[in-house]
Amino acid sequence: MAQFIRGVIVASLASLISAQTIKVGSTVVAATPQNVAPAGAIVAVPAPLSTTSGAPLLAWESFQLTQAVLTNLTNLNLTAISSFSFPGTGSPSTASCKAFPGDANWPSPIVWDVLDLLSGGALIKTVPLAAPCYTSWPEYNATLCAAITASWNDPHLHTSDPTSTQWPLFEGLTCIPPTLGRTVTNCTLGGYASYSIEVSNVAQIQLALNFARNLNLRLVVRNTGHDFADKGIGAGALSLWTHKLNDIKFYESYTYGSYSGPAFKLGAGVHTEDVYAVAEANGVTAVGGECRTVGLAGGYIAGGGHSPMSSLVGMAADQVLSMEAVLPNGQFVTASATQNPDLFWALRGGGGSTFGVVTSVVVQAYPKIPVTTMTFDFTISATLSATTFWNGVRAYFSYFATFTDAGTYGYFNIVPNGSGGYTFTFDPFWGGNMTKPQLQTLVAPFLKDLSNLGIPVTPVFTQYASLLPAWNASFPPENVGGWTNHAASRLFPRENFTNGTLLNATLAAVRYAIEGGAILVGYNIKSATNAHANQNNSVNPAWRKTVTHFILPGLWDANASWATIQNVSETITNDWMPKWRAVSPGAGAYMAEADINEPNFQQSFYGSYYPQLYALKQQLDPYGLFYAPTGVGSEDWVVEGQLPYVPTQNGRLCKKT
Known part of the structure; x- marks a missing residue:
């Protein structure tokens, strides 16, 4: 279903991309996916970043946005190319609120087209999951609506959609199937993000972070939408959808620091159910969640991660040996006990959507047990x-x-x-x-x-x-x-x-x-x-x-x-x-x-730990790029129009005065 909707959106964007032009020599031609490659390059990673002890970067982690790539892009005649630059010497935005649809500083359709072009066609304009149930949407389809309604309580339906959440209360209940017991006369975006990037490489994350930071956009990171507080949604936001970063690499004998034994390298989109299956096939036990669609390498570990194994071996965050992440400044780094140790400490328990975007983790495994x-x-x-x-x-x-x-x-x-x-x-x-x-x-x-x-x-x-x-x-x-x-x-x-x-x-x-x-x-x-x-x-x-x-x-x-x-x-x-x-x-x-x-x-x-976490947040993210409800530093922001005791994300994000 999500693939069907995305196909419609990509087709509609294709006609708009031709409004962009590039220079080929002295000739100006239409910019298309055929003559503008995705912005990024395979990077020869220095030894500290390659995790040389046995878990090399995943293939898509080596495709990165570099300053050299950005310099080459300036030779193209593309609108707002500076929106994708890494931070310079300028100061963070002083605007009191994040740009919101309808504002004068909201990116024009042609600017969004540039992001789509440079990300390799990965941009998705949000169509709420239940939109096929409403005649006011061009996606209206009674047959598809019936299928969505029948599967509405299945977590896999929501995790396979770019923007849906498993717990829609704090979205605002603005677009749910109308036959499930609640009277909803229309379908609107509500607290869902305006656009998503279907992430398949590090360069796309870097492009999106630079774009959101430079244009003062709200940014959210969404893996499964499992969090009770709906941290992966936000009205008017650009969302990074990490669901398809689902690589699982098993190492029977892995040595890193003082650890020696079996381990997994997991992409950020991997679910608990997938890791348990691979662990079983390889004769080991993994520390994961009770629920099947918990994003093990995403918000689960970021929040600590309790498990049926915890009374035996501790929290999921305790099992992490190293991590890869993209920081708010767009830089890709490794975090471990010896590399960026403060970041490594914070990413294991300090909350998701706060210090950066984790792309993968290496976690230890245990022998198979009855x-x-x-x-x-x-x-x-x-x-x-x-x-x-x-x-x-x-x-x-x-x-x-x-x-x-x-x-x-x-x-x-x-x-x-x-x-x-x-x-x-x-x-x-x-x-x-x-x-x-x-x-x-x-x-x-x-x-x-x-x-x-x-x-x-x-x-x-x-x-x-x-x-x-x-x-x-x-x-x-x-x-x-x-x-x-x-x-x-x-x-x-x-x-x-x-x-x-x-x-x-x-x-x-x-x-x-x-x-x-x-x-x-x-x-x-x-x-x-x-x-x-x-x-x-x-x-x-x-x-x-x-x-x-x-x-x-x-x-x-x-x-x-x-x-x-x-x-x-x-x-x-x-x-x-x-x-x-x-x-x-x-x-x-x-x-x-x-x-x-x-x-x-x-x-x-x-x-x-909060004072230490807050200080690191200010150090790594002076731009205020990352915000999540109840996340570190969230007390500095407010979502306009929130209901008392039901604080939806259906509103403009502003600095608290």
Whole structure:
């Protein structure tokens, strides 16, 4: 579907490119893709950049924009060629707002044509994913609309589109299929970017960064659109779509610094599901996400990255050995413990769309391990009272430290059961590097406690030879595309579950929110210390002290008014979450799955590292090129027209005064 729409757009641009001309000798001719090659050249990379220890640059990383290429371009008679230059001695833009469609300083169509020409036809003018459902769009197609609607909750539909997001709430719900329960009379761009570059090489990233920086455009970076705060969208923006940078290179024996063992080099667009499959085929285990379409080498690692493997080996960011990235000034660099170490520290946990555009990462791998899972549920009913139910939840909470110290990962939910009560469900309890007898022995005291409370459960234990089959059986494709909830989260410290008084207070705070209308998506997880993992990074320090990641969604109907959505969102921020923060002072939250309205997000998402991250942001990006909601430095900006407690990206980005 995305390929169909892109074909229409490219065809329409082809007729406009002829408005550009170039000089061939003394002759002026029409500029076309046939006589203007993409701006870039294969660069003979110096040894420090080539990662000579065993993982050379990916082929497309060697195709770069250089000053020599730009100098040659000045000989062409192309409009606004200076828009693509690297920074000179000039000062950053002093404009109070980023250029916006309709402004006098918004690039003309012919200037966008130049970007398309120099990027090798990679520019895509945004057509919202659901546009074929609306007669006001030339793409209207009832058959295609039906196919889009049927697949709307499949994450792969959104990841294969240049601009769509898996969580459209903060886009503004301006173009969704009209038969999914919400009244939408028209389709508009809303918070989606105006244009995208379908990235296939480093030169295109450099062109786009220079273009956006020089013309004071809003820039966003989009891989999968998985982030709860929709960091990969932005009205009036130029978007870098890194989805197709999906190379996976496996090295059976890789040495870099103090590490020696198996490793992967991953392009920025690689998904968790792809890495797990390649790891299985090569007899190793990778550290990746629970959800299939998480962009492993993109925002996932940038935000720290929790994993079913975390209680055994730490966060995904702890596994990174080196990275390649394009900085805000357009320069392509390697970041590692010995090359640009400050950048390397920041890119592993300091948030995406902040310090540059990561093109690839090298991560270590582990031996293949067995996995055993356990599933069961219990529910409030005529024979199981609410008091007994919550005592059962407390019994589980009391084992959080014991279970994570054994390397397990508990994924569970507490949701309304339709009869006025609640159901607790393991989805599943995950025993990494455990056989069935080992897991049964570990959980036997917990199961006995439930029995003593009068809670009958029938646990199902399943042993798998390795991570991939266990993951495939346990975690079906996630259901996305919805807008009927907004979530907050908290990383409660270990002592909240080992100290009886704090345990009671924590349970009371959780129960208050659930009985107030929320649901709980719970993870019993920790960031393990590991001799091979490098935890000298900017991952939120709260991860090093936690044994939980609790997500708290508030709910509303599909056709709820914005006033209702605002009310629920405000309740999350100002009623439920204050009680969670009160029983865990100084802790934090996981930025990719947290409240976009989080008070003092700097402390909650980055902890004591925030001042260092902010200082590096100012050093690397004095232009204010990179902005992301709740990202480092985002407090210096505001999106105009935001709704209270539902801050959409559907507006002009301006400096905060």
